[in-house]
Amino acid sequence: MPPIRDKFTIHSKAVVCQDVELKGDITIGSGTIIHPKATIFAIAGPIIIGSGCIIEESAIIVNRKKETMRIGDDNLFEIGSRIECPSIGNSNTISTRSRVHHTVSMGSYCVISPGVLLVPTEDEVLPDYTVVYGPSAERRTWSGRGKVQEADLRKKHADYLKETLPKFNRLRRGDGT
Amino acid sequence: MGPSVLYHCPCLSTSPAPPPPHYPSSSHQFHPLHNLFFCEECDAVRCNRCVSVEVSTYYCPNCLFEVPSASVRAEKNRCARNCFSCPNCRNTLSVVSSDPPETSDTRLPTSINTSGEPPFFLYCNFCRWDSAEIGITFEKPTGLAAQLQRYEDSAPESLEFERLKEHFEPFLRASSLSSSVAVHAAHPGSAAHSHHLHSTSITAAASAALARDIPGVSKYNPVSRTASGRAHRDRTANKDEMPEYKSRVEIAFVGHGSGGGDAEVEYMRRLRQVQTVARLEQRWGNSWAGSLQIKDLKPLRIPLHSKRSKRCPTCTHILIKPEQKAQSVRYKIKLVAANYLPAISVTLPHLNKPTVTSDAAKRTLMKISPQLVDDGTTLQGLVAGKTYPFHLALTNPLYDPIQVRLSVQRVHVTAPTTNAGASPEKARRPPFAISLPTSHFPIAAFAEAWEYEDDEDMMVDDEDFGTGMRGRDKDGRGKTKTVGVLEKRANVTLIGGEVIIGKEARGSIKFNMLVTYTYRSDDPTPSEGDGDMPKNSKPPEVKTFAFYTVVDLGTIIPREEIRPELDT
Numbered sequence: 001m002p003p004i005r006d007k008f009t010i011h012s013k014a015v016v017c018q019d020v021e022l023k024g025d026i027t028i029g030s031g032t033i034i035h036p037k038a039t040i041f042a043i044a045g046p047i048i049i050g051s052g053c054i055i056e057e058s059a060i061i062v063n064r065k066k067e068t069m070r071i072g073d074d075n076l077f078e079i080g081s082r083i084e085c086p087s088i089g090n091s092n093t094i095s096t097r098s099r100v101h102h103t104v105s106m107g108s109y110c111v112i113s114p115g116v117l118l119v120p121t122e123d124e125v126l127p128d129y130t131v132v133y134g135p136s137a138e139r140r141t142w143s144g145r146g147k148v149q150e151a152d153l154r155k156k157h158a159d160y161l162k163e164t165l166p167k168f169n170r171l172r173r174g175d176g177t
Numbered sequence: 178m179g180p181s182v183l184y185h186c187p188c189l190s191t192s193p194a195p196p197p198p199h200y201p202s203s204s205h206q207f208h209p210l211h212n213l214f215f216c217e218e219c220d221a222v223r224c225n226r227c228v229s230v231e232v233s234t235y236y237c238p239n240c241l242f243e244v245p246s247a248s249v250r251a252e253k254n255r256c257a258r259n260c261f262s263c264p265n266c267r268n269t270l271s272v273v274s275s276d277p278p279e280t281s282d283t284r285l286p287t288s289i290n291t292s293g294e295p296p297f298f299l300y301c302n303f304c305r306w307d308s309a310e311i312g313i314t315f316e317k318p319t320g321l322a323a324q325l326q327r328y329e330d331s332a333p334e335s336l337e338f339e340r341l342k343e344h345f346e347p348f349l350r351a352s353s354l355s356s357s358v359a360v361h362a363a364h365p366g367s368a369a370h371s372h373h374l375h376s377t378s379i380t381a382a383a384s385a386a387l388a389r390d391i392p393g394v395s396k397y398n399p400v401s402r403t404a405s406g407r408a409h410r411d412r413t414a415n416k417d418e419m420p421e422y423k424s425r426v427e428i429a430f431v432g433h434g435s436g437g438g439d440a441e442v443e444y445m446r447r448l449r450q451v452q453t454v455a456r457l458e459q460r461w462g463n464s465w466a467g468s469l470q471i472k473d474l475k476p477l478r479i480p481l482h483s484k485r486s487k488r489c490p491t492c493t494h495i496l497i498k499p500e501q502k503a504q505s506v507r508y509k510i511k512l513v514a515a516n517y518l519p520a521i522s523v524t525l526p527h528l529n530k531p532t533v534t535s536d537a538a539k540r541t542l543m544k545i546s547p548q549l550v551d552d553g554t555t556l557q558g559l560v561a562g563k564t565y566p567f568h569l570a571l572t573n574p575l576y577d578p579i580q581v582r583l584s585v586q587r588v589h590v591t592a593p594t595t596n597a598g599a600s601p602e603k604a605r606r607p608p609f610a611i612s613l614p615t616s617h618f619p620i621a622a623f624a625e626a627w628e629y630e631d632d633e634d635m636m637v638d639d640e641d642f643g644t645g646m647r648g649r650d651k652d653g654r655g656k657t658k659t660v661g662v663l664e665k666r667a668n669v670t671l672i673g674g675e676v677i678i679g680k681e682a683r684g685s686i687k688f689n690m691l692v693t694y695t696y697r698s699d700d701p702t703p704s705e706g707d708g709d710m711p712k713n714s715k716p717p718e719v720k721t722f723a724f725y726t727v728v729d730l731g732t733i734i735p736r737e738e739i740r741p742e743l744d745t
Contacts, residue, residue, distance in 0.1 A: 113304070131304055131305045133266060134304070138304075140265070140305070140452075142305040143307055145275065145307050146273055146275075146276060147276065148276040
């Protein structure tokens with residue numbers, strides 16, 4: 001395996017803390033917030049993160065495949081979550097200490113509840129509005145009621161962090177700047 | 178499960194001695210120390226089986242509202258405010274407003290959100306179930322229980338039950354008191370009811386309250402209730418004639434949605450996805466047998482909890498009484514046995530040696546006695562025909578030093594687990610012998626917590642030191658120091674004992690141990706009661722208290738099983 005070549009492209013409006021572990025070819029979109037102690041590993045293929053995502057402490061995002069891992073907009077990766085999905089849509093919530101394997105691709109508005117281990121052996125795509133919850137990773141489909149309020153809350157959350165994080169953390173800039 | 182010590186509560190039985198530990202039926206008399214209470218008046222241990230319990234508050238575990246006991250019945254034992262549990266995942270539901278209309282979803286919602294947009298609905302934060310899915314929405318976000326009440330009250334089962342209650346009301350009122358007596362007469366001699374012999378006005382009131390019919394919960398025992406009522410009626414020779422009850426709807430015609438019946442069978446036949454069937458735990462909390470389908474599940478009001486105070490069965494003094502406020506986790510009165518009796522913990526040094534020792538401790542131990550460490554890693558368990566040391570750590574909770582004496586209750590020939598295939602003569606021998614120091618030994622007084630700030634580390638060191646010492650002694654002059662006081666530190670004294678397991682022994686090593694301790698009494702008045710032997714000696718009066726414990730060291734590994742692995 002060839003050594004991983006680092007190439008970070010960070011949008012000027014993104015907030016990426018200095019204490020974030022990045023490896024490989026990573027693109028981070030505007031308004032995305034990455035807390036300190038988060039880890040993003042592009043081992044084989046590149047990782048592209050859209051805009052408005054929030055990646056909290058000790059969250060781990062890994063791409064083991066050759067293909068590009070695409071993460072959409074307005075996703076929330078909570079503390080201690082671990083994601084290896086080849087593709088993620090928009091406005092998903094991956095809750096605290098949950099883990100999603102590389103066999104799962106996510107649509108939009110999906111919710112992985114806290115502590116869920118989603119490790120199917122076959123490749124599968126979570127349809128939009130899927131909620132995975134409980135110790136045995138049960139699934140149901142969310143009606144979508146309340147999603148506007150949730151999106152609004154997510155936006156406020158991001159705005160607050162955008163203001164607060166730089167006060168207490170050094171920020172990382174992309175290679176270009 | 179490691180070795181354990183349980184404490185005996187005589188539970189008002191006539192003999193203070195506990196039953197033989199080997200019988201499975203004896204287990205109910207032994208309790209972990211933290212479950213026991215101590216009555217100062219009677220100077221006796223009390224357990225949850227013998228205390229009389231009173232409810233001091235009802236409260237909702239979610240909103241912590243204290244529900245007056247008068248309205249508990251009316252509200253059917255569930256929270257009548259805004260607390261609901263998710264029918265899908267049992268989580269607490271929250272009330273949320275609807276999304277603003279989709280016209281300008283990114284700009285404006287902040288202003289709209291604060292007021293909230295009707296209709297409101299219940300929403301589960303965990304599995305994202307919402308009540309709009311089953312068509313329950315609210316015009317305003319308050320008083321939801323009242324708004325949902327009509328769903329509940331209009332259920333055919335609920336109406337039927339109300340009618341039944343009305344029907345039985347005059348009959349029950351006439352016989353409520355005598356029926357509670359009849360219930361007791363129906364189960365004479367059962368252990369739970371034997372305490373009513375000792376009952377006072379309080380316990381009588383409590384049992385009358387128990388026998389009263391409570392709308393929300395009486396589904397649990399409709400059979401026994403009616404049966405006892407009928408028995409009572411028979412005995413009193415039709416004191417009051419009951420008119421026949423006509424149900425509102427014939428059960429045979431109640432179709433789908435009320436549990437059972439052809440409709441349900443039909444539904445099961447056509448079942449495609451098992452996920453549409455509600456699981457047992459989702460239907461368990463329902464008051465009525467409902468539909469099997471997940472889409473018919475309704476949010477339930479959260480069941481109330483209660484705070485209970487407990488009284489001594491003989492002197493009716495309060496043993497434990499929680500603070501009235503639901504938010505508080507403190508107690509007004511708390512007479513727990515852990516504050517009176519020395520806590521005993523038992524360890525088998527040869528079992529947990531490799532696990533508890535830190536690396537450094539292990540190294541020192543290796544230096545002292547390398548063969549001991551080997552012992553620990555190879556022999557996991559109690560093998561028949563061998564001898565093992567064990568440690569009892571006694572912790573004194575009192576502010577005065579105490580003198581303790583341990584004595585093992587003789588195991589009679591009754592040990593039932595031993596003699597499966599052995600010859601009768603061999604079976605008569607007890608399967609194991611326990612040696613413990615027979616003399617008194619002191620435990621220092623409990624001192625304030627700052628002295629023990631590194632308690633846990635000390636404990637481990639302590640045990641290491643104990644075994645280290647033991648090992649050294651063993652190396653030096655045989656097994657002299659295995660039995661005896663091994664270590665005294667603060668208010669903990671470590672006692673070494675030894676168990677010699679017979680060659681043919683089987684079952685578990687359990688023995689009753691009488692712990693007698695002497696302490697200086699604060700009050701000069703000698704109190705009366707069981708288990709107490711006031712010794713009138715010199716001015717600082719000394720009192721003695723004795724209690725039984727059962728020590729369970731673990732299961733014996735029979736020799737035949739271990740031999741191939743051991744190659745001895």
